[in-house]
Amino acid sequence: MNTIQYALLSLLAREPLSGYDMKQQINLKINPFWKISNNQLYPVLGKLEKACFIQLKAIEQDGYRPARKIYEITDAGLEKLKEWIAAPSETDVIRDEFTVKLFNSWLLEPEKMINILADRKRQHEEKLLLYANKMKELAVRPEYGDIETPLFSTAAILNLRMGYERSYMEWCDNMGMLLQGSLDQKSKTAKL
Amino acid sequence: MNTIQYALLSLLAREPLSGYDMKQQINLKINPFWKISNNQLYPVLGKLEKACFIQLKAIEQDGYRPARKIYEITDAGLEKLKEWIAAPSETDVIRDEFTVKLFNSWLLEPEKMINILADRKRQHEEKLLLYANKMKELAVRPEYGDIETPLFSTAAILNLRMGYERSYMEWCDNMGMLLQGSLDQKSKTAKL
DNA sequence: GTCTTCATGTAAACGGTTACATGATTAC
DNA sequence: GTAATCATGTAACCGTTTACATGAAGAC
Numbered sequence: 001m002n003t004i005q006y007a008l009l010s011l012l013a014r015e016p017l018s019g020y021d022m023k024q025q026i027n028l029k030i031n032p033f034w035k036i037s038n039n040q041l042y043p044v045l046g047k048l049e050k051a052c053f054i055q056l057k058a059i060e061q062d063g064y065r066p067a068r069k070i071y072e073i074t075d076a077g078l079e080k081l082k083e084w085i086a087a088p089s090e091t092d093v094i095r096d097e098f099t100v101k102l103f104n105s106w107l108l109e110p111e112k113m114i115n116i117l118a119d120r121k122r123q124h125e126e127k128l129l130l131y132a133n134k135m136k137e138l139a140v141r142p143e144y145g146d147i148e149t150p151l152f153s154t155a156a157i158l159n160l161r162m163g164y165e166r167s168y169m170e171w172c173d174n175m176g177m178l179l180q181g182s183l184d185q186k187s188k189t190a191k192l
Numbered sequence: 193m194n195t196i197q198y199a200l201l202s203l204l205a206r207e208p209l210s211g212y213d214m215k216q217q218i219n220l221k222i223n224p225f226w227k228i229s230n231n232q233l234y235p236v237l238g239k240l241e242k243a244c245f246i247q248l249k250a251i252e253q254d255g256y257r258p259a260r261k262i263y264e265i266t267d268a269g270l271e272k273l274k275e276w277i278a279a280p281s282e283t284d285v286i287r288d289e290f291t292v293k294l295f296n297s298w299l300l301e302p303e304k305m306i307n308i309l310a311d312r313k314r315q316h317e318e319k320l321l322l323y324a325n326k327m328k329e330l331a332v333r334p335e336y337g338d339i340e341t342p343l344f345s346t347a348a349i350l351n352l353r354m355g356y357e358r359s360y361m362e363w364c365d366n367m368g369m370l371l372q373g374s375l376d377q378k379s380k381t382a383k384l
Numbered sequence: 385g386t387c388t389t390c391a392t393g394t395a396a397a398c399g400g401t402t403a404c405a406t407g408a409t410t411a412c
Numbered sequence: 413g414t415a416a417t418c419a420t421g422t423a424a425c426c427g428t429t430t431a432c433a434t435g436a437a438g439a440c
Contacts, residue, residue, distance in 0.1 A: 002399075007292050013299065020419050033291045037401060042421055064408045066419040078299075085293040085300060086308075091315050096284050099225045099352070100199050101277040105345045107205065107270075108277060116278075123283050147374045153297045160291070160363050167359035171352050182339045194427075212391050229429060234393055256436050258391040 001080070005044055007034050009053060009081045012073035014150045016057050019045050019069065033157060045071065053077030110179045117179070121172035128165035131158050193272070197236055199226050201245060201273045204265040206342045208249050211237050211261065225349060237263065245269030302371045313364035320357035323350050
């Protein structure tokens with residue numbers, strides 16, 4: 001059992017869903033947390049069904065549209081999931097392409113680097129706004145604040161990711177100022 | 193060309209290295225930024241050599257030890273690397289197993305969750321200390337502060353990761369207090 | 385006598401991405 | 413008439429992990 005399989009169980013622990021729904025939720029709604037493609041999704045659903053952690057609940061047909069295979073989690077699946085979440089996790093290696101580029105920033109003219117940092121900040125600001133908007137949507141729901149509802153967990157993830165985006169933005173600012181300061185000093189020395 | 197190949201070029205842009213050295217630097221020294229296994233490393237080195245982005249500089253033999261194949265970056269490789277770092281990057285999806293577990297925190301007793309959060313905070317504190325120590329090592333070097341040296345880029349990555357660890361720790365604290373507050377209120381109501 | 389380090393490499397399997405396929409409908 | 417949405421699925425490939433192999437020296 002790998003993380004993506006537990007992610008699917010996590011979704012079904014909240015409500016019965018079709019494969020299509022799960023993909024949407026992972027890629028869009030729960031976007032801060034994982035990603036999945038069709039090719040992974042359908043075989044993995046098959047595996048989970050074979051292992052009796054999920055089962056087909058219904059097949060919905062809405063007019064001309066393709067049939068929707070709705071899955072639900074089984075008792076065994078819920079048990080498996082609960083076991084997993086209680087087990088300790090290592091901190092994962094963050095593989096961020098930008099960091100590798102940053103490792104080479106000394107090869108770049110400071111002026112270019114300042115622009116790249118400004119761009120980068122904008123990207124993280126966008127994400128922050130996205131999360132903030134999702135948070136606003138959650139805050140008006142009546143269960144908001146109740147720690148025993150799924151909503152609480154979703155809000156917790158959003159909070160975590162908002163903290164990440166804010167710290168990234170702060171870093172962009174600091175780096176930008178550092179480089180700018182270095183440039184200013186250089187032009188001063190050149191004048192003298 | 194994928195990120196790991198550019199990561200190897202990045203290392204060779206600083207100094208000639210053997211495959212073994214590169215693995216050590218990626219997995220240990222530059223731990224905050226990527227990871228590589230033998231199976232990926234040696235075929236990828238072969239590819240880079242074939243593409244003429246790196247070349248064999250020397251074969252060192254130190255007594256009984258296996259021969260070290262020292263590689264260096266070519267002009268073409270440096271050019272390719274510079275092109276890449278100037279090109280814009282998307283923000284990568286952060287795949288963190290813990291986040292998926294967090295998505296299920298509503299299934300867990302708050303007491304257990306409080307413990308998990310305390311553990312998690314400890315993990316990130318350890319990483320923060322690790323980065324802080326590396327930073328101290330860099331700070332005493334004479335080139336420190338000069339934005340045109342590799343050291344500056346390394347320090348920038350450490351700064352970024354330290355910000356990440358700090359924001360994670362802060363979030364752990366906030367989440368812990370929220371849960372604790374909710375528990376206290378519950379026991380109060382129970383007494384009345 | 386077993387474990388670790390140095391240094392190269394390979395085999396097999398799993399995880400994940402990109403692209404394609406179907407077929408009806410709605411939107412521009 | 414082209415593109416997007418809904419909903420399932422497959423083929424081929426690339427990226428990554430785990431495990432194994434060699435062989436000599438030094439540490440416990």
